[in-house]
Amino acid sequence: MATVREKGYTHWEGRLGERRFPWWPITRTGILLAFRKKRFKFVFAVAFGPAIVALVGLYISERLEDFKAFIQDSNLIDIGPKYFATFFMNDWLLFMILLVLAYGAGGLIADDLKHNSLQLYFSRPLGKKDYFAGKMSVVAFFVLIFTALPGLLLIVFKLVFAGSFAFFLQYPWLPLSVLGYSAMLTVFFGFYILLMSALSKNSRYVFVLTFGTYIFSTVLFGILNGIFKTPYMALFSIPANLQQARAFIFGLKLPHAFPAGWSLAVLAGICGLAAVVLNRKIRSVEVIK
């Protein structure tokens, strides 16, 4: 006689929801854990500084008469593509984005490796691509919130303060440039941070590595430029390549005397290298330690 079996733990009659965004739990956890870190909220708030300064500048530009006692040269706050490019490429913004990412997102993969969490993820209905998409979305969240969001809001505020659409009609492509540059920063920093995060199990080392590599690339540019006296040495510098790409996207004069395509190729190369390393590092969890 066949055994009669009863499934006693639970009788679930519901329907499983369609898993349209299987990467979302990874993103959600990544963002929540970042805000749980000590002092992260402070760093996060300070990172809005450049956007607030840009907003104040924008307001003053529309009320020059009220501030003429303080403003000697009104050309300083001439609102146009260059103003936005300056906002995007000022050292303070890039430094704060890097600080937020290194501090808040540096452990994205490092902590998974440290805590062996990959086993928990990959024994669930989650693919490797979903895993990376989830991690990348955490970086995207932090980059876009300091770039695309304030960039687009600045355009909106400019229109509100001016009370007309003249600015938009003058530079109709500006929102696209804002989005394009923000997207480029997101993709680059996404791969860069995940690459750094996958190189160590210790998020403090990741923090040092993230800043160290970024700063060392600039120092290397300075040294090589001093020796070889050629602008192409800027290709060794991450910030210099980002500046070159920014100028290209906003249609401004290139800061270094070589085609912007070279810089884009270097940035794409770093992303490609990161993709290869990430693929290997996550697979190498299998290796017996």
Next chain:
Amino acid sequence: MTAVIAASHLSKWYGNVLGLNDVSLEIEEGITGLLGPNGAGKSTFMKLITGQMKPAIGSVTIRGRKAWNDPDVYQGIGFCPEQDVFYEDVTGWELVTGLLRFYGYSRTEIRERAARALDVVDLTADKDRLIRGYSRGMRQRVKFAQTIAHDPDILILDEPLSGLDPLGKRKLIKLIKDFKKQGRTVLVSSHVLPEIEALTSQIVLIHQGKILAQGDVPFIRELIEAHPHQISVRSSDPRALAARFVGERSIQKMTFGADGRTLVVETHKRDAFFSRLTGVVLEAGIAVEEISSPDDNLQAVFEYLVGK
């Protein structure tokens, strides 16, 4: 009965290190114990089943579907890894609810399932504490909670009893046995023999990446007939008893226990020995206090098979 988990010529290398070597195995409903020393290939086998690794050679199927790279298969699997696998700065509740999000349940469903699973492992009172503050046993229990929270049909438990106190072990053993009664499939690994014996008599012995034997303990014992059975007889006069057996051809070896009251006999013909023992005891008037067969212990079976 159709195999729930089937491995066919499964091999896995870690660089030059062999993790699993040509393993063909079928696991049916109920509890199956995967027994082997550390580094035997138990965790590798479990990771292959749960799709965390790609087999170098061969394949694993879960209810007929390939385990590798098919996330839908993992809906019905609950995996409890050996090591601690969680962030320290989340609470038990956050861990279980967070992992349930991968299955596409509604928020209410996630909360209900997490509460139920944490209740089963007696962690309801501590669910809002950070895992950082959990004891080893509590960590083990929260790991088990995340394993059962989505109500899987197949449980893959890698050393689930390690770190638990005796009471916790007993409760978890009962819980695992309940899963068996519900018609589920449980594969549980351990290198501690009594743990496996307490859970099931259906075992797979694994060593150096190879399956040494599969079946229940008596079946495996039959496989190793080449090795003599050990029979231990505690009596009032073990030396007098030994003297009576010296001439027996079926006896391979006799040793005396450290307590001076035990005679340990090794023989290929166990039934013949027992028949003869009855006569000898009666003839010589030796008071026998205990007869036991250490061979029935899983440790002995395992040691024979690995050639110790």
